[in-house]
Amino acid sequence: MHHRISSRVRNITPSATMSVDAKTKALLKEGKPVVNMSVGEPDFDTPVPASFAGIQAITEGNTRYTAAAGTLELRKAIASKLMVENGLQYTPEQIVVSSGGKHALFNIFLAICDDGDEVVLPAPYWVSYPEQIRLAGGVPVVVSCGEQSGYKLTPEQLEAAITPKTKAVVINSPNNPTGAVYSEAELRALGEVLSRYDVYVVTDEIYERLVYNTRHHSIAALVPELRSRTIVVNGFSKAFAMTGWRLGYTAAPVDVAKAISSLQSHGTGSPSTISQAAGVVALQSFQPEMVEEFQRRRDYLVRELQSMPGVRCLTPDGAFYVFPDISELFGKELEGKVISSATDFCELLLEQDLVAAVPGEAFGAPNNIRLSYATSFENIGTAVQRIRQFLSRLS
Structure with a gap:
């Protein structure tokens, strides 16, 4: 029998950002207090x-x-x-x-x-x-x-x-x-x-x-x-x-x-x-306070990430993402699971400490993870605490 699905579509990889988002939403539905740093979506209202x-x-x-x-x-x-x-x-x-x-x-x-x-x-x-x-x-x-x-x-x-x-x-x-x-x-x-x-x-x-x-x-x-x-x-x-x-x-x-x-x-x-x-x-209704708020979040998040062991993080000049390199942590383990990729890192971080991030493989950068700071300052503070806690338990 012929394939029911075209090879054109069989060969695509579904959007990783969307699939992390789906997993996150499923955990939220179960009542888990996930901090979602996986989506590229401003948390402001339309003007x-x-x-x-x-x-x-x-x-x-x-x-x-x-x-x-x-x-x-x-x-x-x-x-x-x-x-x-x-x-x-x-x-x-x-x-x-x-x-x-x-x-x-x-x-x-x-x-x-x-x-x-x-x-x-x-x-x-x-x-x-x-x-x-x-x-x-x-x-x-x-x-x-x-x-x-x-x-x-x-x-x-x-x-x-x-x-x-x-x-x-x-x-x-x-x-x-x-x-x-x-x-x-x-x-x-x-x-x-x-x-x-x-x-x-x-x-x-x-x-x-x-x-x-x-x-x-x-x-x-x-x-x-x-x-x-x-x-x-x-x-x-x-x-x-x-x-x-x-x-x-x-x-x-x-x-x-x-x-x-x-x-x-x-x-x-x-x-x-x-x-x-x-x-x-x-086009006539841009809200400049949005940029000021993003900058405040960026500065805090970058400073915190740069002080974490095994994490390297450049200061981004735009958008609302940080893209830390976590490759120094490859080989470490938690509860019998070894982190051998950014995907492993993100899966464990979500499962253990309820922070959703996107693994760099999705972006052609296997040493990194993407964290979005398009979420409240309070959420970012919680995420930072949880990531620190997560890192402290790796051996």
């Missing part, structure tokens, strides 16, 4: 003006299909945001609004990859990139970026990874899972390499607003000669605490934008009309 715009869309009957690429009003608002905040000039026809940043990325890889095309993917990477690239028939070429470069891709590594089959390079800054932010000089140096090769640059900037003591730069603004092949991805989930509204977008060269729009017209059709109405208003 009230944006929520009201969504409610108003519903009550005023603004609930019909929109153009597949999104409403003109929202695409104009996004074009103006990109100009004012990022120094990027795009017309509304170059912008496609999708059902989340994840959906926007999925569209991009399907629109640009042919079977066998290579996509250079710096690791640590966000869990869905390699799977999306493979689903589109592409081949992820993973380049490991270690602690010494701050988990960032160097120009030398980029140059070495590009082959005649390279179709695109992915840059994610601020980065999930590491929180690394590329400086202006670092992006210019990558741009210098990229300007010599005819490849797309997919730049995922969803965390751009969440930076601490530094600035976010978009490579397309710094290296104008890349403009004609840069695809900018962004969305509303992180900066505006709108994860469940499912609203993201791409800004791309006209031919790519048209291709994405055409693909989307057959995939999902337009994104939610209600979410789009909220998005127009959200």
Whole structure:
């Protein structure tokens, strides 16, 4: 008998962040007081003006299909945001609004990859990139970026990874899972390499607003000669605490934008009309106090982790994750179970001391774990105590 499931789907690994989240929720259901540091979701509410715009869309009957690429009003608002905040000039026809940043990325890889095309993917990477690239028939070429470069891709590594089959390079800054932010000089140096090769640059900037003591730069603004092949991805989930509204977008060269729009017209059709109405208003409703609070949590969590035996932790410049290296603890054991990987570490930590973290294997970084500080200061304090307790019992 034929396989009931396509090989395309049989070969994907389910999202690790989602599966840790499911385990955590199951324990919470049993009444266990788990501190969940596994999810990339701000614990703030959507700005009230944006929520009201969504409610108003519903009550005023603004609930019909929109153009597949999104409403003109929202695409104009996004074009103006990109100009004012990022120094990027795009017309509304170059912008496609999708059902989340994840959906926007999925569209991009399907629109640009042919079977066998290579996509250079710096690791640590966000869990869905390699799977999306493979689903589109592409081949992820993973380049490991270690602690010494701050988990960032160097120009030398980029140059070495590009082959005649390279179709695109992915840059994610601020980065999930590491929180690394590329400086202006670092992006210019990558741009210098990229300007010599005819490849797309997919730049995922969803965390751009969440930076601490530094600035976010978009490579397309710094290296104008890349403009004609840069695809900018962004969305509303992180900066505006709108994860469940499912609203993201791409800004791309006209031919790519048209291709994405055409693909989307057959995939999902337009994104939610209600979410789009909220998005127009959200762009004017950023809450800077969110960044201050994240920074306070980051500073505390990093300081605590750095003082723990066997844990190494860089200070992230953006997003809301810390990405400590726990490889010094491999080989230790607790209650007869040996920790031989980050996955073992996370499973034991969750089971024994009820803190949920995501193992680095999911991000192409087997020595690390990801902890999200998008949870209350009090929860972070509890988690720190529990992690210390956990570490003290390892032998």
